[in-house]
Every structure is written in structure tokens, then in C-alpha cells.
Amino acid sequence: MAQLKFAIVYYSSTGTNYNLSKMAEAAAKANGAEVKLMKVQELAPEAAINGNPLWKAHVEATKDVPVVTLADLEWADAVLFSMPTRFGNVPAQMKQFLDTTGGLWFQGKLVNKVVSAMTSAQNDHGGQEATILSLYTTMYHWGAIIAAPGYTDPVIFSTGGNPYGTSVKVDQEGKMTQDVQPAVAHQVKRMLDIAAKLNA
Numbered sequence: 001m002a003q004l005k006f007a008i009v010y011y012s013s014t015g016t017n018y019n020l021s022k023m024a025e026a027a028a029k030a031n032g033a034e035v036k037l038m039k040v041q042e043l044a045p046e047a048a049i050n051g052n053p054l055w056k057a058h059v060e061a062t063k064d065v066p067v068v069t070l071a072d073l074e075w076a077d078a079v080l081f082s083m084p085t086r087f088g089n090v091p092a093q094m095k096q097f098l099d100t101t102g103g104l105w106f107q108g109k110l111v112n113k114v115v116s117a118m119t120s121a122q123n124d125h126g127g128q129e130a131t132i133l134s135l136y137t138t139m140y141h142w143g144a145i146i147a148a149p150g151y152t153d154p155v156i157f158s159t160g161g162n163p164y165g166t167s168v169k170v171d172q173e174g175k176m177t178q179d180v181q182p183a184v185a186h187q188v189k190r191m192l193d194i195a196a197k198l199n200a
């Protein structure tokens with residue numbers, strides 16, 4: 001069987017969703033996929049970034065991570081999104097990228113992509129599920145196949161029990177408060193299993 005192509009598309013201000021994406025990258029490679037890890041374009045004004053030392057440091061630390069292109073989406077069999085919760089919604093940076101996919105959508109090139117999403121927030125119930133579901137609304141329009149984790153494995157219960165996608169709570173310093181690596185690995189494997197069945 002051909003090697004599956006797995007794209008991870010993330011936005012992160014202070015590193016959490018980058019770290020979630022790195023966990024996903026390791027899991028996808030361990031499952032034999034060809035993997036691309038890519039960020040969406042930062043759009044915030046420099047003054048905002050420079051006003052937050054964690055944000056500034058993260059932008060600098062990830063300056064060599066490639067910015068996702070439409071060709072990367074076309075390339076992928078499966079796309080995993082990761083982005084922080086912003087007022088219970090998808091960050092503008094991610095939304096802007098999604099809003100550039102109209103041409104691919106028009107040509108039917110996003111149909112049957114296997115997709116899923118992860119997120120983080122500062123509160124236990126700060127809008128994680130709403131953020132993931134907001135992103136999934138666009139995926140229905142793409143005609144993508146949403147491979148949410150559901151309750152398909154006990155690891156889902158050990159990390160907050162979010163069936164829509166792995167989500168994690170971060171503390172004031174931006175540190176993850178749960179070990180979500182097993183849930184991320186399960187979500188990635190489920191995506192790849194479904195993509196393999198679709199490609200068969």
C-alpha cells in the first residue's frame with residue numbers, strides 16, 4: 001500500500017499547539033506516514049507579539065517551520081489541525097488560511113480528505129469543544145471525512161473525555177496540565193486507519 005501523506009497544520013502563539021503538533025508528528029511517523037508539519041501565517045501586529053515575551057519567544061523559536069500552502073493541502077491524504085481556543089472559537093490566523101481554500105474547494109480537491117482537530121485553552125471548560133466544532137463546520141463544506149476520536153479508546157477518558165478532538169488545559173505559564181500524548185497518538189492512528197481504508 002502507498003505511504004499515506006499526513007499534514008499537520010497548526011497555529012500557536014505560545015507553543016502549546018506547536019507541542020501538540022510535534023506529538024502528532026512523532027505518532028504519524030511511528031505509524032509509517034510521510035509527514036509535513038506546518039504553521040499558518042502569523043497575522044498579529046508586531047506590537048502585540050512583542051508585548052508578550054512567551055509569544056515573541058515562540059515566534060522566534062519556530063521561524064524555520066514552513067508556512068502551509070494550498071499545495072500542501074492538495075498533497076495530503078489526511079490533515080490534522082491544531083489551534084488554541086480564542087473566545088471559544090478558531091483563531092483568526094487559522095480562519096484566514098481556511099478562507100484561502102475556496103479555489104481548492106471549487107475544484108473538489110478537498111473532498112474525502114481525512115481531517116481532525118486538536119485545541120488548547122486556559123480553562124477546564126473554556127470553549128475547547130466549540131473551537132473544534134467551529135473548525136469542523138468548514139470541513140463539512142469541504143466534503144472532508146471528519147475522523148473525530150469519539151470514545152473509541154480509554155485514553156480519551158484519561159485526558160478530559162473530549163470526543164471531538166484532543167484538547168488540553170494550559171496554566172498561566174502556558175504549560176500543559178495533562179499528559180495528552182496518548183490521546184494525540186490515538187487520534188493520529190485513527191485518522192491514518194480511516195485514510196488507509198479510504199485509499200484501499
Ligand SMILES: Cc1cc2nc3c(=O)[nH]c(=O)nc-3n(C[C@H](O)[C@H](O)[C@H](O)COP(=O)(O)O)c2cc1C
Pocket residue numbers: 011012013014015016017018083084085086087088089119120121122123124125126127170174
Ligand atoms: C485573545 C485570546 C482569547 C482567549 N480565549 C480563551 C477562551 O475563550 N477560553 C479559554 O479557556 N482560554 C482562552 N484563551 C487562552 C488560550 O486558549 C491559551 O493561551 C492557548 O490555548 C495557548 O495555546 P498556544 O500556546 O498554542 O498559543 C485566550 C487567549 C487569548 C490571547
